Amino acid sequence: MHPEFIEIPFLHLSIKSYGLMMVVGFLVAVMVIRYLSRHFTRDPEIITNAALYSLIAGVVGARAFFVIHYFDQFRDNPWSVFSIWNGGLELIGGVVAAILVIVLYGRYRKVPIRHYLDVLAIGLAAALVFGRIGCFLNGCCYGKPTDLPWGVRFPYGSFAYSSQVQADPERQRRQPYFALPDEYFGYVNEQGRYIHDLKPLRDLTPEQRERVTREPYLARPVHPTQLYSSLGAALLGLILYGFLRRAQRAEMREQYLVLTKPGSIFSLMFILYGIMRFLMEMIRDDNPFEAAGLTISQLLSIALVILGVFLALYFHRSQPERLPAPKMK
Structure with a gap:
């Protein structure tokens, strides 16, 4: 990506x-x-x-x-x-x-x-x-998501990643594909408006960035x-x-x-x-x-x-x- x-x-x-x-x-x-x-x-x-x-x-x-x-x-x-x-x-x-x-x-x-x-x-x-x-x-x-060998993992912040970490009632999916800690959610801008499901990668701590690059917080292959x-x-x-x-x-x-x-x-x-x-x-x-x-x-x-x-x-x-x-x- x-x-x-x-x-x-x-x-x-x-x-x-x-x-x-x-x-x-x-x-x-x-x-x-x-x-x-x-x-x-x-x-x-x-x-x-x-x-x-x-x-x-x-x-x-x-x-x-x-x-x-x-x-x-x-x-x-x-x-x-x-x-x-x-x-x-x-x-x-x-x-x-x-x-x-x-x-x-x-x-x-x-x-x-x-x-x-x-x-x-x-x-x-x-x-x-x-x-x-x-x-x-x-x-x-x-x-x-797929188990096929050519499945692609999209990184944190991508559309696929954001979709996988939350439920999607519009697609009749009641549970996320995998659970992400609450500390990654709820980003608001300086005006206090909610503009992202996930915090931008630049706002994560080094430890948080490292955690989303390995299991269990790695995106599922699609x-x-x-x-x-x-x-x-x-x-x-x-x-x-x-x-x-x-x-x-x-x-x-x-x-x-x-x-x-x-x-x-x-x-x-x-x-x-x-x-x-x-x-x-x-x-x-x-x-x-x-x-x-x-x-x-x-x-x-x-x-x-x-x-x-x-x-x-x-x-x-x-x-x-x-x-x-x-x-x-």
């Missing part, structure tokens, strides 16, 4: 690893999209310009989704909504906002948007690979679900690329099979990602249960699968969009 990549001297500001990996993911996605656009959509500049607009929309959407999801954290201090440098982004909110902006931009430019959405789907998968690595560095999106998700995103991108090549051959022959018409790859992304995310939530240990014993991410995953199936049927039954003829040079 390495939530702060680097601290800027004299400014008391730090570059968050999660934010940095999001930027890296965006740049990689743009390169992937440009490469694929040259081979599948004729004009890479259109999707590149759309990607720049979607970056802004993605950040706003990711922040808005986080604020909605954890609104109680901002109720007493609404202005903290804008303190994005302190972290707090929900990836799925950013993806939804980015897709919406790209669709609107494509309509504005009057281009065959379905072809571009198919390419975009693979770019989003590439971005997700790095976004989930950012989650791992940040320590969020952690998994349940599934590295962030890395599972990163590998899953890479596999998702490869699968989508295979379907994109298949769709290109079908378009050249004008013999459209299932999931070969323009837009089908985009709809397949919703289906596969929804299934992957639903299953991943089963071994994650961070999101509270909302309804029917499911987390909000699982409920959204079900909605994504339904939306993907609807779009796949719609695109399959509709007339395929045609790309403009190549420009003469």
Whole structure:
């Protein structure tokens, strides 16, 4: 875990690893999209310009989704909504906002948007690979305890550690995974406001710091679900690329099979990602249960699968969009 990549001297500001990996993911996605656009959509500049607009929309959407999801954290201090440098982004909110902006931009430019959405789907998968690595560095999106040899122990003060030392009624966990002495709890700031479940590491005595690095106060190993998700995103991108090549051959022959018409790859992304995310939530240990014993991410995953199936049927039954003829040079 390495939530702060680097601290800027004299400014008391730090570059968050999660934010940095999001930027890296965006740049990689743009390169992937440009490469694929040259081979599948004729004009890479259109999707590149759309990607720049979607970056802004993605950040706003990711922040808005986080604020909605954890609104109680901002109720007493609404202005903290804008303190994005302190972290707090929900990836799925950013993806939804980015897709919406790209669709609107494509309509504005009057281009065959379905072809571009198919390419975009693979770019989003590439971005997700790095976004989930950012989650791992940040320590969020952690998994349940495991005895598997690749289980990861997160340090004192991390999201996983803080969760393990207290009960979590929202996840139907009535007891902590292990008991931590009361002296580690109840940190308040200079204004007397309760702002942390655990005291910051810097406020612990040397003896206290040493005690949380060994049993019985060492965090339980957990599934590295962030890395599972990163590998899953890479596999998702490869699968989508295979379907994109298949769709290109079908378009050249004008013999459209299932999931070969323009837009089908985009709809397949919703289906596969929804299934992957639903299953991943089963071994994650961070999101509270909302309804029917499911987390909000699982409920959204079900909605994504339904939306993907609807779009796949719609695109399959509709007339395929045609790309403009190549420009003469």
